[in-house]
Amino acid sequence: MVWAIHPLGPPRRRTPRTAVLIASPPLPVRIFAVLALGIALVALLGWALHTPALYNWTGYGGLVLPAAVGITLLGLATFARTLPNRLQWVSRLCAGTGGLLPLLYSFQEAETHQEVGLTPATALALALLGLALLLIRRHVWAAHWLAAGSLVMTLIAVLGYLFDVQALYQIGDYAAMALPAAVSILLLAAAVMALRLDDGLMYVLSHPGPSQVLARRFLPLSVLAFVCIHWIGRVGYQYGLYGVGFQSVIVTLTGIVVIVTLTWQSIRQIQLAEAERERAIVRFRAAASAANALIYEFDVESGLVERMCGLEEITGYTLAEADPTPDWWRTLIHPDDLDRLQREAARKFQPGDTLTSEYRIRRKNGSYIHVHDSFLVLEAEDGALKHVIGSTLDVTERKRREEELHNSNDDLRQFAYAAAHDLQEPLRMVTVFTQMLENAWRERLDDNTRTWMNYVIEGAERMQALLSDLRVYTEMAQASSSREVHTDLARALQKAIDNLDMAMRESGAQVTHGPLPEVNCREVYLVQLFQNLLSNSIKYRGAETPQVHVSAERGRGEWLIAVEDNGIGIDPKYSSQIFGIFKRLNRKVPGTGMGLAICARVVERCGGRIWVESEPDKGATFKFTLPFV
Secondary structure, three states, X not given: OOXXXXXXXXXXXXXXXXXXXXXXXXXXXXXXXXXXXXXXXHHHHHHHHOOHHHHOOOXXXXXXXXXXXXXXXXXXXXXXXXXXXXXXXXXXXXXXXXXXXXXXXXXXXXXXXXXXXXXXXXXXXXXXXXXXXHHOOOOHHHHHHHHHHHHHHHHHHHHHHHHOOHHHHOOOOEOOOOHHHHHHHHHHHHHHHHXXXXXXXXXXXXXXXXXXHHHHHHHHXXXXXXXXXXXXXXXXXXXXXXXXXXXXXXXXXXXXXXXXXXXXXXXXXXXXXXXXXXXXXXXXXXHHHHOOEEEEEEEOOOOEEEEEEXXXXXXXXXXXXXXXXXXXXXHHEOHHHHHHHHHHHOOOXXXXXXXXXXXXXXXXXXXXXXXXXXXXXXXXXXXXXXXXXXXXXXXXXXXXXXXXXXXXXXXXXXXXXXXXXXXXXXXXXXXXXXXXXXXXXXXXXXXXXXXXXXXXXHHHHHHHHHHHHHHHHHHHHHOOOOOOOEXXXXXXXXXXXXXXXXXHHHHOOEEEEOOOOEEEOOHHHHHHHHHHHHHHHHHOOOOOOOEEEEXXXXXXXXXXXXXXEOOXXXXXXHOOXXXXXXXXXXXXXXXXXXXXXXXXXXXXXXXOOEEEEEOOOOOEEEEEEEEOO
16 A cells, blocks of 8 residues: 555545526526527417417428427426426426426327427427426436426427538427427526536536536537538538539548647646646645645545645654555554544544544654644544544644743732732731720821831732632632533522622612523632622712612523613723732722633633723723633
């Protein structure tokens, strides 16, 4: 077995397509349908006015009444397919009637052919079109083949008239297919096939690939070129412009020119596609090498893992040294990570699913590195993987830096917690002994000394409050995720209100709320969150009595909670700064600047986000999200 090096290709089994071209291009379909309708309606007018010139204007057979009615119905059905879905019943009704009606008036012999007679070929072509229109929505391949059959039948008839070969447009003693009927059905067949370019037979031609581009360019050209060449040669011979030999030479020479031109253009197109393919390979391999990535493709049926590039950079093994099977790759995975990866790969997959994982692999030199592996499922059957393509990145350096950062953060959190805890006692001693000193020397102290001692006590008390908030903040940072815990939001709000009873009595604040849900967050955290937000509304109140309203709104996968007050508000330019630690916008109001930072930490731990909407003197609305239960 060898390691294949090739660009990414399409999966071997067809997957649901996302068409580059629209599913139902209305303009070409409508043009073809209107042209066919025009021919049929003119014929119907001729039958109504008893004017043969209107239904037999070509001189090559008249468009009989059943054929005109059938073409009209099928033209309406085709046109209706380009209209909104609520009108699709019109298309189905017209398609069924237009395909069935002509069969009732077919198989009339040529000598008895009257206005109700219809050639079997015309009836069959119309029936095929009617059935194709009924199937075009759900059975695209069948519909396209039926329409293609109708198209071929009428094209043969048109060629018969063009080259004056009666056997091509008339079968035995039955009536001949009239030229207007053949042209109309030819237009309708092309319109039906153009209805769906996202699947079926037309997808092969409409898909934006090199071969499809060649087909779209040269198939119509080659057909029209040879038809025109032979027709011109025949007409020139009939009018005596040249003999049979000269006609054959002209036709042959022109055919050679056309074939050589088409062949040369095809070769040129293929060369351009191959050159672009080679450039894509070079760019792809360069990008993978620059990213230090291993790109692979795994086919479960063949059991081969095709490493496209980057194997040696990641594992240290060359392509010749490696074994392109999953078993070899499993031997490189760290034993402690293997079970977890196998459990992840055992889940149900659908085409288009992705899976990412990080694990350790052993390099050729025996050292282990951390890798980030992600793959896209190209094919899956009954939930099992069939074909995937993915990439493996070396993230050892990133993991090392993350570990260093994590350890550094742990050290800082421990230091902050220890400082906040250990400094409480010295500050308490400063406060107590200053108060004792003031009491013992009260009669001997002048007013300035008493003022200075009060400054010392107030400063120590502020420091104690600051350290207390800092300890709460660091405890919140060290706590584990608080999700998957159901808490009644109304009960948490009521506990916060009870904790602030004294402040609310003094300020006269009133707190109201609407229906509040259960959320995924620990109650103690939510109490702290509401307590800080309510305290903030009370402290930064305006001239009016503080009014706070709490509401909840259901969003997509989360609750949106709003805490609205009528306080002094916040300048919008500071809306992102106030959630930082030690951020105080109003120095006249007592506080530590930690309250909103704790709120942000709580919401983050609960898996949400928090922000503020406010303007000066217009109150503030703090909004945060919490996940559903």
